Amino acid sequence: MLHVSPNAATTGIAKGEVLLSVENVSLRFGGVKAISDVSFDIRKGEVRAIIGPNGAGKTSMLNCINGFYFPQEGHITYKGVRRQKVRPHEAASSGIARTFQNVALFKGMTTLDNIMTGRTLKMHTGLFWQLLRHGPAMREEIEHRRKVEDIIDFLEIQAIRKIPVGKLPYGLQKRVELGRALAVNQTFGTTIALIEHDMGVVMDLSDRVVVLEYGRKIADGTPDVVKADQKVIDAYLGVAH
Amino acid sequence: MFYRETGQFKTNYADDMAIFPIRQDRIGIAIIIAIALILPFMVSDFVLKTILLPFLALSVAVIGLNILTGYTGLISLGSAGFMGVGAYACYKLTTLFPEVNIIIWIFASGFFAAAVGVFFGLPSLRIKGLYLAVATLAAQFFLQWAFVRIPWLFNYNPSGAIEVPLRTLFGMPITGPTAELEVKYLICLGFVIGMTWLASNLVHGRIGRSWMAVRDMDIAAELMGIKLLNAKLMAFAVSSFFCGVSGALFVFLYLGGAEAGTEFAIRLSFLILFAVIIGGTGSMIGSFFGTAFIVALPTILKFGAPAIGIAITGATAEKIVLMIIGALTIYLLIVEPHGLARLWQIMKQKLRVWPFPY
Numbered sequence: 008m009l010h011v012s013p014n015a016a017t018t019g020i021a022k023g024e025v026l027l028s029v030e031n032v033s034l035r036f037g038g039v040k041a042i043s044d045v046s047f048d049i050r051k052g053e054v055r056a057i058i059g060p061n062g063a064g065k066t067s068m069l070n071c072i073n074g075f076y077f078p079q080e081g082h083i084t085y086k087g088v089r090r091q092k093v094r095p096h097e098a099a100s101s102g103i104a105r106t107f108q109n110v111a112l113f114k115g116m117t118t119l120d121n122i123m124t125g126r127t128l129k130m131h132t133g134l135f136w137q138l139l140r141h142g143p144a145m146r147e148e149i150e151h152r153r154k155v156e157d158i159i160d161f162l163e164i165q166a167i168r169k170i171p172v173g174k175l176p177y178g179l180q181k182r183v184e185l186g187r188a189l190a191v192n193q194t195f196g197t198t199i200a201l202i203e204h205d206m207g208v209v210m211d212l213s214d215r216v217v218v219l220e221y222g223r224k225i226a227d228g229t230p231d232v233v234k235a236d237q238k239v240i241d242a243y244l245g246v247a248h
Numbered sequence: 249m250f251y252r253e254t255g256q257f258k259t260n261y262a263d264d265m266a267i268f269p270i271r272q273d274r275i276g277i278a279i280i281i282a283i284a285l286i287l288p289f290m291v292s293d294f295v296l297k298t299i300l301l302p303f304l305a306l307s308v309a310v311i312g313l314n315i316l317t318g319y320t321g322l323i324s325l326g327s328a329g330f331m332g333v334g335a336y337a338c339y340k341l342t343t344l345f346p347e348v349n350i351i352i353w354i355f356a357s358g359f360f361a362a363a364v365g366v367f368f369g370l371p372s373l374r375i376k377g378l379y380l381a382v383a384t385l386a387a388q389f390f391l392q393w394a395f396v397r398i399p400w401l402f403n404y405n406p407s408g409a410i411e412v413p414l415r416t417l418f419g420m421p422i423t424g425p426t427a428e429l430e431v432k433y434l435i436c437l438g439f440v441i442g443m444t445w446l447a448s449n450l451v452h453g454r455i456g457r458s459w460m461a462v463r464d465m466d467i468a469a470e471l472m473g474i475k476l477l478n479a480k481l482m483a484f485a486v487s488s489f490f491c492g493v494s495g496a497l498f499v500f501l502y503l504g505g506a507e508a509g510t511e512f513a514i515r516l517s518f519l520i521l522f523a524v525i526i527g528g529t530g531s532m533i534g535s536f537f538g539t540a541f542i543v544a545l546p547t548i549l550k551f552g553a554p555a556i557g558i559a560i561t562g563a564t565a566e567k568i569v570l571m572i573i574g575a576l577t578i579y580l581l582i583v584e585p586h587g588l589a590r591l592w593q594i595m596k597q598k599l600r601v602w603p604f605p606y
């Protein structure tokens with residue numbers, strides 16, 4: 008369903024160097040063990056999904072990666088450097104984007120504007136030129152619009168460019184959200200997609216998938232491998248949809 | 249098929265990113281501006297004075313509040329107060345430095361309002377919704393108090409009011425009692441066109457997107473690298489700047505003199521907020537619809553109803569106006585948050601396919 012377009016050649020599926028690794032991470036909330044001894048890595052330029060049934064620990068894991076939470080055990084290494092506590096907007100500049108479990112798009116904005124927002128950190132022209140929308144401001148806008156259009160082509164969402172995302176069905180919203188996450192990085196960088204009930208959407212978009220259940224990792228691999236894994240099938244069958 | 253985009257292919261992003269990418273829209277804007285330029289010579293002085301001048305002056309404040317409330321999602325009940333800051337700043341500036349042209353001072357007075365706006369916008373970092381409304385209400389009352397209690401602001405004038413002095417442009421009076429209404433109108437129109445252009449530029453670029461992102465989901469906005477502090481204070485600054493310029497226009501070109509303590513009262517703050525809601529939050533064109541509504545309705549009721557034989561007193565008309573505006577605001581808040589601008593869009597959508605709807 009998702010064709011790899013020429014400009015996605017940089018995606019280098021599962022071949023890039025390791026950008027971020029999660030090593031034996033455990034996270035507890037009081038007596039609740041949200042994550043137990045989970046390890047996996049994220050390579051440069053891949054779309055990585057974390058899925059799992061309710062309460063599996065997906066949100067907690069993402070929050071560790073983003074710096075919202077700090078794990079009690081294990082650590083997270085980013086570009087070979089162990090991560091200290093970070094602030095959310097610093098996490099955005101570190102080259103890791105995330106999508107939310109429940110779609111967290113800017114509902115009143117168009118697809119284009121949502122994805123353009125992902126470019127915010129790379130845009131620097133100040134208020135003066137923005138007011139005039141000429142010169143450096145316009146050049147910058149066009150430069151980033153080009154990158155965003157590449158992402159739009161890659162995700163095949165050209166037709167919904169100018170539609171407010173609040174009016175789109177769930178699957179498309181998820182796609183826009185992924186587009187916004189991709190836009191955060193200069194190239195087709197690392198993205199963590201996170202989906203719960205809708206396994207189909209993840210499978211379409213991701214290069215590799217981690218499956219969690221009760222805070223533990225039960226599978227890790229390409230969508231085809233994961234889909235066929237008996238433990239994953241059991242975990243998903245055991246959950247009311 | 250009067251209005252359509254078919255056959256107009258964009259060959260580069262700059263064209264597609266133009267604020268009016270459709271040719272008919274651009275022609276439409278040109279026609280509206282052309283009509284606006286000849287309008288003062290077609291209508292009576294009464295219409296000019298009671299409808300057109302206040303419409304132009306107030307529309308700048310409505311755009312300003314729309315930036316804050318419609319685009320950034322922050323409510324403010326201090327708009328009239330910020331307008332007052334602009335009016336007094338302009339008065340002080342032009343009496344202290346009369347040799348500088350008044351047009352420059354009207355624009356510059358926006359900076360004073362912006363500074364005051366940023367100060368009173370600080371609480372928005374911590375509070376939202378109703379609490380922010382109350383905080384800005386406090387700003388409104390404080391400013392109103394200052395306008396009455398600090399006589400330096402009105403140059404110790406015993407009447408406590410601003411008396412707009414005569415100021416000229418190329419030898420022609422543009423403010424003060426001897427200035428022609430048509431001239432005042434054209435100056436106002438120039439400001440409205442210029443300020444609207446600046447505002448549309450801003451909301452279509454990076455800063456505008458970060459405002460809307462903060463409005464729609466502030467946590468996600470932060471994860472995109474948007475600093476909430478900067479985005480919100482910038483919105484307060486720009487919004488108050490617009491209110492300040494509007495206030496200066498209101499007193500210098502429309503009223504010709506004012507006791508700002510009474511003119512820039514809470515009632516006006518509410519009317520501006522209602523205009524934003526009625527016109528459509530987050531819409532430039534809606535700001536004009538909303539302003540037209542709040543400015544024209546009282547006059548139409550007060551003078552139109554007796555003209556067709558319905559006897560109502562001015563005071564009754566005033567009350568009916570507030571009831572209509574209030575009811576419409578509540579209705580739109582619940583049913584159609586995009587206000588009159590939405591109706592406009594639907595109409596354009598229909599025209600796009602007319603006369604072949606299928």
Ligand SMILES: Nc1ncnc2c1ncn2[C@@H]1O[C@H](COP(=O)(O)OP(=O)(O)OP(=O)(O)O)[C@@H](O)[C@H]1O
Binds near residue numbers: 040059061062108
């Ligand atoms: N802030 C918290 N305080 C206490 N317990 C928490 C907290 N956040 C998560 N938990 C617990 O940790 C476990 C993992 O939760 P988490 O939200 O990470 O799962 P999830 O996979 O995102 O689930 P869902 O699919 O329902 O969103 C759950 O048992 C949950 O109750």
Ligand SMILES: [Mg+2]
Binds near residue numbers: 065066067108
């Ligand atoms: Mg969750």
